[in-house]
Amino acid sequence: MNRWLLIGFAVFFGLGMAQQRGGSITIALQTEPAAWDPTQVAGADISRVVYDNVLQGLVKRNPRGEIVPSLATRWSVSDSGLTYTFTLRQGVKFHDGSDFTAQDVIAKFNRARNPDTRASGHLRPDLYRDITEVSSPNSNTVVFRLRQPNNDFLFILSRPESLIGPRQRPLAEQRVQPVGTGPFRFAAWERGVAVRLERNPNYYIQGLPYLDRVNFRFLGDGDAQLAGLRAGDLDVIAYALLPENALLLSRDPNFRVVAGTATAEAVAGFNNSRPPFNDVRVRRAITLAINKDELIQGAMLGYGTKIGSMRSPGEACYVDLSNFNPYNPEEARRLLAEAGFTNQNPLRFTFNLAAEFPYERRIGEALVAQLNRLGPLQVSIQVTDFNTWIQRVFTQADYAMTLIGHVEANDIGNYANPRYYWRYNNPRFQQLFTQYLRAPNATQACEALAAAQRLLAEDAASVWVMSLPALGAHRARVQNWPQGFLSPGISVAEVWVR
């Protein structure tokens, strides 16, 4: 039996993987977003569904995290770094039948950079601040002029906020039923149940997509997802598969487990403005008291990658600082004693966790156990719902220490914002980050970013526990599932089923 299977495979691959058209798959989604237009509402699960499936931008990030052409076929940057010229793909139509033109691009980015968000309904005008003008010298070219060089500009254009819809489409309609240029059109949103995408018959790449239909099913509970996958109601758990379930499925020939790294750092953040966490000795001591290897093995069953600063191995300009400030309880006790905390006079504080995130919950609880093992630390855990967490910790910075996953790519710049919930205010870091943004070439930009990563680690501004694992699984009949988790979307254009 097995031999025949092998021969069958050999013949199959020999013929060169004949992809089959048609069929449908159902993918589990953890939450149900409030809307589906990433220019109006933010949320990782919005992007997972619509990014490069429904809506596209000038450029996109592929599953390996590279910025590649999308609605622009190529681009050039002037030597000054102030002018970006994009050549648009021709003959592209939106799902509503209208033509995609340079005017849609101009309207989109003029809306995006309007500082009055009430009028524009567009998120994050701060991202587009450097744009002074968007113009179109001819119908297939769009030119952006910037007030100063910005090494993140292409990255910004690859963000979900930069996706482009038809300029005449009312915002309220785009919010609940986005119209784009992608391989799938947004067919229906069954509230509380699922989103259905259907093949775009006019997609500009011949032969794509393979699937007729893709369903994204809202199912928050990890065990319910597993049950659905095994029963055959779900084809894919694309992300946040529980480590123990990944182990279970990896032993079953009916399923394929996909493991990798994403851009999500598990950050145990200090409130850097609050005593005694404004003392670098205390922050370093807490970092030294944490055994990251033990957390990866114990809490995540070996899934996850040790890091030592605010960057994941898959991202550009990554510096491996995973053994900077390594586990050293003696040194931790010495530093705490220097700061005035001993077994007799321990440092007491509360550690905040949000209930909704299973990875962060278990890592946080194990981490607090490690801190309490040290002696001079007495840490208690407070678990609240995410909404409370946002208000108390994130908005008001009314906390001592917390742990949450930062899923955004390239988000080290948050340390340059002293108002961000870590309240980290280091002019040297802010200077390095500006140097990175304005550097005249990629080498110098990376040098500045490397120095910024090192400075954060020396300062022990937070504890970067691990780059969270990206864990997914799908049924064996699902073919050509994207390898890599470094895109904001779960791109299914080239997926097919047997």
Added chain:
Amino acid sequence: MLAYSVRRLGFALVTLWLASSLVFAALLLIPGNPAQAILGIEATPEDVAALEARLGLDKPPLERYLSWLSGVLRGDLGLSIRYEQPIAALILNRLGITLPIVLVSLFLAVLIAVPLGVLAARRAGSWVDLAVSMGSLVGVVLPSFWVGLMFIYLFVVWLRLPLPTSFPVEGWENPGRALASLVLPVLTVGLASAAFLVRLVRGSVLEVLSQDYVRTARAKGLSERSVLYKHALRNAALPVATVLGLEFANLLIATVVVETVFGIPGLGSLSLTAISARDYPLLQGVVLVIAAFIVLTNLVVDLLYALLDPRVSYE
């Protein structure tokens, strides 16, 4: 009877108003912001403020409450913050799923619990009684999220019954599959309810069987069957009816666990969404509807008393 019903209805309206006000106050006390919940943590304070203005959340709480209340009095529950859809339609849609689950589950529970409870009471102390008691104990202590998952593995993964493990993605467009997806949730909820109910039926019948009038009935030579069905059961039904009414109201919201496991878009999961999104008007709407059901059920149970027990009169 009519005067009584009218008086009860008056109380009911006050209860409903109190319940909705309490929920509004409670939501104001807990931290959290609906606009931030929608936009996520990457949103800037300006983004949040803009959305608050669009949703009318920048108005003072009292003003929002009064405008909600006047809407309700006009029969309009308002718009959900989260879904930007009419709340009445959302709730009605979800009730169409939760109500059948609850009603069929209760029916199933009665169907199982009454015969088993009577049997256990008649053979009190025997091995049948012991088995029923043990079984119901297990049913009561097992958490429904676990039982639900086990049912999926037992019936769908191992026995390969063609039952969906969650509500179909097409919703009611595929009525057969939608109904089939409710089978396992009904079984989960129904069996848990039956386990709870069977103990009550047993206790209630046992108590009635020890009453003087039962001894009299037996003494005058009535058959055991007629003692049981003509005299004992009718009286034993009183506490059971009360509890059934409470259980109905309880299940309307307690199904939230089962709805989570089976991915069912019912009233329970709607209220969960409303709470985590701080969707004040939606939650007030849900509470209002559930409170209305509780009040109504209590009224029906009270009226049933008069039918079951001739000594009860509402004149």
